[in-house]
Amino acid sequence: MTTPRKLHDDEPDIDHALVAGLLADQFPRWAGLPLRYVASDGTSNMLFRLGDRLVVRMPRTPGSAADVPGERDWLRRLGPALPVPVPEPVGAGVPGRGYPWQWSIHRWIDGVLPTVGTGGQPAPFAQDVADFVRALWRVDTTGAPAAERGSPLAPRDAPTRAALDRLAGVVDRAAALDLWESALGAPRRDGPDVWVHGDLEPGNLLVDPDSGRLAAVIDFGCTGVGDPAVDLIVAWYVLDDCLRDTFRAAVGCDEATWTRGRGWALSIAALELSYYRGRNAFMADTAARVMGRLLG
Structure with a gap:
C-alpha cells in the first residue's frame, strides 16, 4: 500500500486508519466498502478511493479546509450549467479522531490527466x-x-x-x-x-x-x-x-x-x-x- 506523504509544514496526519475510522463513525453505510489511497500530485487534498463509485477528499491545509463548505454548495449550482462533469458531493464529513476540519465524499469521475507538451492533444x-x-x-x-x-x-x-x-x-x-x-x-x-x-x-x-x-x-x-x-x-x-x-x-x-x-x-x-x-x-x-x- 502506498503511504501518503506530507507536502506542507502545517499538514495533519492523514492515513488509511484515520479515514476508515471517520467513515465508520460518520458514514457507516459506506464503511464496509474497499478503501485505498489514491497516489496523486495534488497539493490541496489527499484522496482515498471508496469502492468503485466514490472518493474521499481530505484537505491538507487550513486554506483548503476553508474552501470545503463553499465548494459543496456551489458545485450543485454550477454542475448543471457546464458541458462536462464536475465533482458531485454526496457526503459532508466533520472533524473527528483528531482530524480538525470538514471533509467530503464525492462521486468518482473516470478519466486521466492530460499529457502536456507532447503535441499529441487533438x-x-x-x-x-x-x-x-x-x-x-x-x-x-x-x-x-x-x-x-x-x-x-x-x-x-x-x-x-x-x-x-x-x-x-x-x-x-x-x-x-x-x-x-x-x-x-x-x-x-x-x-x-x-x-x-x-x-x-x-x-x-x-x-x-x-x-x-x-x-x-x-x-x-x-x-x-x-x-x-x-x-x-x-x-x-x-x-x-x-x-x-x-x-x-x-x-x-x-x-x-x-x-x-x-x-x-x-x-x-x-x-x-x-x-x-x-x-x-x-x-x-x-x-x-x-x-x-x-x-x-
Whole structure:
C-alpha cells in the first residue's frame, strides 16, 4: 500500500486508519466498502478511493479546509450549467479522531490527466476547454462569493517579485518582470466579473483516454466571481503550444484580457516553482514548463 506523504509544514496526519475510522463513525453505510489511497500530485487534498463509485477528499491545509463548505454548495449550482462533469458531493464529513476540519465524499469521475507538451492533444480538446470556460463565465453570479483568485493583479505584485528573486539563476528574471509589468498595466475589462474556476492546471482536468477529449473538470476550491483572465492560465498550463491560438479564438477574449491571463500564469507559476522545488516534482516541473513557455 502506498503511504501518503506530507507536502506542507502545517499538514495533519492523514492515513488509511484515520479515514476508515471517520467513515465508520460518520458514514457507516459506506464503511464496509474497499478503501485505498489514491497516489496523486495534488497539493490541496489527499484522496482515498471508496469502492468503485466514490472518493474521499481530505484537505491538507487550513486554506483548503476553508474552501470545503463553499465548494459543496456551489458545485450543485454550477454542475448543471457546464458541458462536462464536475465533482458531485454526496457526503459532508466533520472533524473527528483528531482530524480538525470538514471533509467530503464525492462521486468518482473516470478519466486521466492530460499529457502536456507532447503535441499529441487533438484539436477538439482546445475547443472543449474553451466551451467549458465560456459556459462557466455565463453562469448567473447572484449571491456568488469572490474568487480566491480573480481580483486585480496589483495585490500579487510584491509576492510575485519576491518569488522571482528566489528563482534568480533559474528563470530569466528580467524577461519575467517585463511580462509581469505589461500584465499589471493591462486595463481591466468592461463589464461585471464572472464565475471563474481559478485553478485550471493539469491536475484539475480529466481527459477521456480513448478520444483525448475533455472528460471532466475537478477541484473547485478556488472558484468564485472574478476577472475571467485567471482562467486563461489553461493556455500555458495545459494546452499544447499548437492549440493555444485555437483556444484563444474559441474563448473570444480581447488583447488586454489575454495579457492579464499571461500575468496570472506567470505569477502562479513563479510562486509554485519557488515553493514546490524539492517538495513536489510534478508541481515544480509543471511551473517550470509554464515559465519556459511564457518567456519563450
